[in-house]
Amino acid sequence: MKNNQPSKLKGSVGIVTPQIAHFTDPLPLSCGRPLAAYDIAYETYGQLNADKSNAILICHALSGHHHAAGYHSEDEKRPGWWDQYIGPGKVIDTNHFFVLSINNLGGCHGSTGPSSIDPTTGKPYGPDFPSLRCRDWVDSQRRMMQLFGISQWAAVIGGSLGGMQAMRWALEYPDELRHCVVIASAMVLNAQNIAFNEVARTAITSDPHFYGGRYAEHDTLPRHGLAVARMVGHITYLSEDGMGEKFGRELKAGDFSLGQDGGVEFQVESYLHHQGSAFAEVFDANTYLLMTKALDYFDLAREYDNDPARAFSHAKCQFFVVSFTSDWRFAPKRSREIVDALVAANKPVSYVEVEANHGHDAFLLPIPRYQKAFAAYMHRVKAECEPGGAVQQETAEVNHAG
Amino acid sequence: MKNNQPSKLKGSVGIVTPQIAHFTDPLPLSCGRPLAAYDIAYETYGQLNADKSNAILICHALSGHHHAAGYHSEDEKRPGWWDQYIGPGKVIDTNHFFVLSINNLGGCHGSTGPSSIDPTTGKPYGPDFPSLRCRDWVDSQRRMMQLFGISQWAAVIGGSLGGMQAMRWALEYPDELRHCVVIASAMVLNAQNIAFNEVARTAITSDPHFYGGRYAEHDTLPRHGLAVARMVGHITYLSEDGMGEKFGRELKAGDFSLGQDGGVEFQVESYLHHQGSAFAEVFDANTYLLMTKALDYFDLAREYDNDPARAFSHAKCQFFVVSFTSDWRFAPKRSREIVDALVAANKPVSYVEVEANHGHDAFLLPIPRYQKAFAAYMHRVKAECEPGGAVQQETAEVNHAG
Numbered sequence: 001m002k003n004n005q006p007s008k009l010k011g012s013v014g015i016v017t018p019q020i021a022h023f024t025d026p027l028p029l030s031c032g033r034p035l036a037a038y039d040i041a042y043e044t045y046g047q048l049n050a051d052k053s054n055a056i057l058i059c060h061a062l063s064g065h066h067h068a069a070g071y072h073s074e075d076e077k078r079p080g081w082w083d084q085y086i087g088p089g090k091v092i093d094t095n096h097f098f099v100l101s102i103n104n105l106g107g108c109h110g111s112t113g114p115s116s117i118d119p120t121t122g123k124p125y126g127p128d129f130p131s132l133r134c135r136d137w138v139d140s141q142r143r144m145m146q147l148f149g150i151s152q153w154a155a156v157i158g159g160s161l162g163g164m165q166a167m168r169w170a171l172e173y174p175d176e177l178r179h180c181v182v183i184a185s186a187m188v189l190n191a192q193n194i195a196f197n198e199v200a201r202t203a204i205t206s207d208p209h210f211y212g213g214r215y216a217e218h219d220t221l222p223r224h225g226l227a228v229a230r231m232v233g234h235i236t237y238l239s240e241d242g243m244g245e246k247f248g249r250e251l252k253a254g255d256f257s258l259g260q261d262g263g264v265e266f267q268v269e270s271y272l273h274h275q276g277s278a279f280a281e282v283f284d285a286n287t288y289l290l291m292t293k294a295l296d297y298f299d300l301a302r303e304y305d306n307d308p309a310r311a312f313s314h315a316k317c318q319f320f321v322v323s324f325t326s327d328w329r330f331a332p333k334r335s336r337e338i339v340d341a342l343v344a345a346n347k348p349v350s351y352v353e354v355e356a357n358h359g360h361d362a363f364l365l366p367i368p369r370y371q372k373a374f375a376a377y378m379h380r381v382k383a384e385c386e387p388g389g390a391v392q393q394e395t396a397e398v399n400h401a402g
Numbered sequence: 403m404k405n406n407q408p409s410k411l412k413g414s415v416g417i418v419t420p421q422i423a424h425f426t427d428p429l430p431l432s433c434g435r436p437l438a439a440y441d442i443a444y445e446t447y448g449q450l451n452a453d454k455s456n457a458i459l460i461c462h463a464l465s466g467h468h469h470a471a472g473y474h475s476e477d478e479k480r481p482g483w484w485d486q487y488i489g490p491g492k493v494i495d496t497n498h499f500f501v502l503s504i505n506n507l508g509g510c511h512g513s514t515g516p517s518s519i520d521p522t523t524g525k526p527y528g529p530d531f532p533s534l535r536c537r538d539w540v541d542s543q544r545r546m547m548q549l550f551g552i553s554q555w556a557a558v559i560g561g562s563l564g565g566m567q568a569m570r571w572a573l574e575y576p577d578e579l580r581h582c583v584v585i586a587s588a589m590v591l592n593a594q595n596i597a598f599n600e601v602a603r604t605a606i607t608s609d610p611h612f613y614g615g616r617y618a619e620h621d622t623l624p625r626h627g628l629a630v631a632r633m634v635g636h637i638t639y640l641s642e643d644g645m646g647e648k649f650g651r652e653l654k655a656g657d658f659s660l661g662q663d664g665g666v667e668f669q670v671e672s673y674l675h676h677q678g679s680a681f682a683e684v685f686d687a688n689t690y691l692l693m694t695k696a697l698d699y700f701d702l703a704r705e706y707d708n709d710p711a712r713a714f715s716h717a718k719c720q721f722f723v724v725s726f727t728s729d730w731r732f733a734p735k736r737s738r739e740i741v742d743a744l745v746a747a748n749k750p751v752s753y754v755e756v757e758a759n760h761g762h763d764a765f766l767l768p769i770p771r772y773q774k775a776f777a778a779y780m781h782r783v784k785a786e787c788e789p790g791g792a793v794q795q796e797t798a799e800v801n802h803a804g
Contacts, residue, residue, distance in 0.1 A: 191645040191670040192637060198671045199633045202678070206626035208610055224608035231601045232634055235594060240730075243593040249701070256699060264699065268593040269600040276604070297658060297666065299651070328642075 012079055012087050013045040013070035013094050018110060021147055027105075027140060033130040037119070040144060041110025042066050042102040045086060046094035048148065054385040055150045056092060057141060057177075058082065058101040059158030059165035062233075062291050063283060065109035068101040069094075084366045091375045096382045097154065105140045106132045106290045114286030115216065126286055127213025134161075134168045134298045141165070142173060155179035155381050159363035160330065161291070164298045167338070171300070174316040179381050181374075183322040184363040186334035187300040187308055187341070193329065196236055197292040200229035204285050213286050222285050227276030229288060234275050239326035239359035243268060301341075308341030315342075319349040320377045322370065324362035350377060414481055414489050415447040415472035415496050420512060423549055429507075429542060435532040439521070442546055443512025444468050444504040447488060448496035450550065456787040457552045458494060459543060459579075460484065460503040461560030461567035464635075464693050465685060467511035470503040471496075486768045493777045498784045499556065507542045508534045508692045516688030517618065528688055529615030536563075536570045536700045543567070544575060557581035557783050561765035562732065563693070566700045569740070572717040573702070581783050582717070583776075585724040586765040588736035589702040589710055589743070595731065598638055599694040602631035606687050615688050624687050629678030631690060636677050641728035641761035645670060703743075710743030717744075721751040722779045724772065726764035752779060 009015065019042055026034040043066050048055060058068050060081075069086035071079050086092045086099055103111040106129065114129040145153070156177045158166040163185025170180040189197075204210060207225030211218050235243075247268035254264035304311035319342055323335035332353045342349040352373040356362040362370070411417065421444055428436040445468050450457060460470050462483075471488035473481050488494045488501055505513040508531065516531040547555070558579045560568040565587025572582040591599075606612060609627030613620050637645075649670035656666030706713035721744055725737035734755045744751040754775040758764040764772070 188651065190642065191649040191651065191668070192640075192642045194651070194668050195633075195637045195645065195670050195674055198668075198674060199630060199637065202626075202633060202675070203605060203630050206630065207608075224604075228601060228605050228608065228630065231597075231604060235597045235601065238594075240592065240594045243597065247593040249590065249593065249596070256701075256704065266593070266596050266600075266698070268597050272597055272600060273604070296668070299658075302658065 008079075009071060009074070011089070012083055015073065016043050016045065016067075016070040016080075018043050018066060018072070020110060021144060023140075023143055025143075027136070027143070029130050029136045030133040031131045035105070035112070035130060038105060038112035038140075039110065039116075040102050040105065040112075040140060041107075042100060042144065043068065043070075043080075044101070045069050045099040046097050048098040048150070049385065052098075052148070052150045053152070054096060054154055054382075055098045055100060055145075055148065057145070057153050057156045057169075058086070058092075058099060059137070059141070059156065059162035060101070060104060061158070061160035061162050062295065063279070063288075064162070065107060066101045066103040066111075067109070069099070081364065084364070085371075085374070091371055091378055092157070093378065093382065096385065100144060100148070102141060102144055104137050104291075106287060106294075108284035108287040113284065114213070114290060115284045124214075124216040126216060129286060129290065132290055132294050134164050134294055135172060137165050137294075138168045138172050141169075142176070145176070151176065153177040153179075154385050155181055155378075157181040157183075158185070159183035160185055160360065161295055161298075164295075164300070167300055168298075170315040170317050170319070171311055174314055177317045178384065179320065179377075180315070180317045181320045181322075181377070182335070182338060184324055184327055184330050184335075184360055185338070186330040187338055188298065189296055194296050196232060197296055199232055201289055201292060203228035203232070204288060210285065213289075215285065221280065223277070223280040226280040226283065226285050226288065227273070229276075230279040230283075231272045231276040234272060236329045237360045239328065239357050241326060242357045242359050245357065247271065308337070309344035312341050312345035312347055315345070315347055319347060320374075321349060321351045322363070322374065323351075323353050324356045324358065324360070324367075324370075325353065326357045327360045327362060329360040410481075411473060411476070413491070414485055417475065418445050418447065418469075418472040418482075420445050420468060420474070422512060423546060425542075425545055427545075429538070429545070431532050431538045432535040433533045437507070437514070437532060440507060440514035440542075441512065441518075442504050442507065442514075442542060443509075444502060444546065445470065445472075445482075447471050447501040447503070448499050450500040450552070451787065454500075454550070454552045455554070455556060456498060456784075457500045457502060457547075457550065457555055459547070459555050459558045459571075460488070460494075460501060461539070461543070461558065461564035462503070462506060463560070463562035463564050464697065465681070465690075466564070467509060468503045468505040468513075469511070471501070483766065486766070487773075487776070493773055493780055494559070495780065495784065498787065502546060502550070504543060504546055506534075506539050506693075508689060508696075510686035510689040515686065516615070516692060517686045526616075526618040528618060531688060531692065534692055534696050536566050536696055537574060539567050539696075540570045540574055543571075544578070547578070553578065555579040555581075556787050557583055557780075559583040559585075560587070561585035562587055562762065563697055563700075566697075566702070569702055570700075572719050572721070573713055576716055576718040579719045580786065581722065581779075582719045583722045583724075583779070584737075584740060586726055586729055586732050586737075586762055587740070588732040589740055590700065591698055596698050598634060599698055601634055603691055603694060605630035605634070606690060612687065615691075617687065623682065625679070625682040628682040628685065628687050628690065629675070631678075632681040632685075633674045633678040636674060638731045639762045641730065641759050643728060644759045644761050647759065649673065710739070711746035714744050714747035714749055717747070717749055721749060722776075723751060723753045724765070724776065725753075725755050726758045726760065726762070726769075726772075727755065728759045729762045729764060731762040 069080040163182035204225035207222035210222040252270040301308040301311040323332040471482040565584035606627035609624035612624040654672040703713040725734040
């Protein structure tokens, strides 16, 4: 970090440099095909304390990555995707916490994924990359944990698909986290969620430039398919009212009185096209397929007789659950199902349902009530990590702040 | 109609034969490019009475057509799309009403549209077919009315995009209808509605088999794009809960424990693919583009200073408005906006909000409360057409049955 920070770096963690961890121990995967060796791209913010009790793991969502806070350079236009929440004095306070943010295995931002070279063939894995489940990510994240010599996370935190990883952590390695923060998430995708994912996948796989996933070998990209996938996804991240307020029926171009010949283009159309085509240039199509499949297959309680309370009975951490009123991808009722299951399992949980018209994307945005509730919770997490703070796992508090 | 009807014809209007009306008077269109000559495919059910006071116009929705009731042959698997509502003794009772159902201009089921041959070139119109607005359909429907010598509809009835046509009728030709039935519709599309339409259109136009709309000249179809368009549309026709009840997370094939390699396919994925690919074989892509644009551009009050009450002040008919609780394409609040505007304009309106978990598609389905309320309303329409019945346009009743 430089001393003379330009103003945009102020208040952020400053300039950060992504790192790569290389693993050579084969990673067993739930599909049965282990990954022999792999890289994980990551960033860290803040300092690990002496007893390594202040570590926080950030789990990212579908199209996220390890760059969650700060800037890669002074020229970078926008900071990491959760810079509003991670930084000195922020909700996830890097003056107190050591924050680890990784790019999930299978991703396309530096971690080994379908666009990486398969050492056995010398070509990109493409469609041959093994399918991944949420638990595989948890296992690969655990290796990162071991790399840093951390034996227990102060908290595992994630929104959307990230929240699913956080919950899976609580079930798979109950002794290794004290807090689980689950934001705008769900215990399982419903038929409508799966349907939207399948539309997106179909758009990608039916693009003739997809070449069965081997587009890299053909030196091309399934741009149109990926753009349509992103467009449909994007609609599900926003609320109906939020879109109405943002775009209404404003025109970008054209004249109604001439109908289609008038070249009418609504603002919302222009916006979606921009989102779609920008995404298609930077995101790997095979990763998109892999990530959406991991979402579809996630089912917290499947191996617990489909009984979420039974699943959560294995957890030993405390939970903080957040939902947003206008989120229709993972609506508040989906979070309340999580809370109900935790209560039924007699686990400590705080829940806040935040009034917001930003839809699913609200979890990324600085919404005062959300910030306040989240900060209050993290203050508690922080207090436990400080000298004299009680690092304990089995408080009995159940606090529904809905 | 045959005498020895097989049982499936029982209770329906029986065997019906589509007709074609050929018009040679140029039809002025709102885009400024008239259509020199055109065909309208239509069906009729029931008998026109002596004073021609019992005629009902059915306006179809996005992917609808003229075949609304009965069977084209004994071999036809399914009857017309609204057979549950049109027939002898049914809600739209063909023992009393003469029902005209047409395929909209620009359609692909027999009326002149983009897939028809342009007489000036000898090739299909394709993308050169003039763009259409809701008012153009109303004008072409009015020519059908004149063909039958009808001076006033007993009712103009439509669901979704059909409801928009019905409303436009009430504003454009207020003396020519006594009742306007608007089901699961809206006065204007919102940003989310437009966004979904644009995703569908983008899927179609970015299919390399689209050829800028000239796929017919290349002897091909943009099947993949049209399938994706239908898949995304279909999701918006169903409710989240309805999809959950219908499909849940049931598998069509595969094994979860093997992840993607296990060939897992959810029922909902299989269903959507079937819907998409079946649609792609029978529906014209250019028609889909044209119809969705007509939807996007529809704005009941645009030319009335964006004041719906001012718009409806021109109407002289009575209104029946229906919405369905789980419809999120055109949610009940969109219908309540119609009702509010009608009330503000001091127009007679009955409104019923039907509890149903079928989403937007509910308007096609036999839901008891919907059938009962609709039948009660149509009974009133019927009474006015009978000898001694008062055919009047200016009753003052305002009845909110919400």
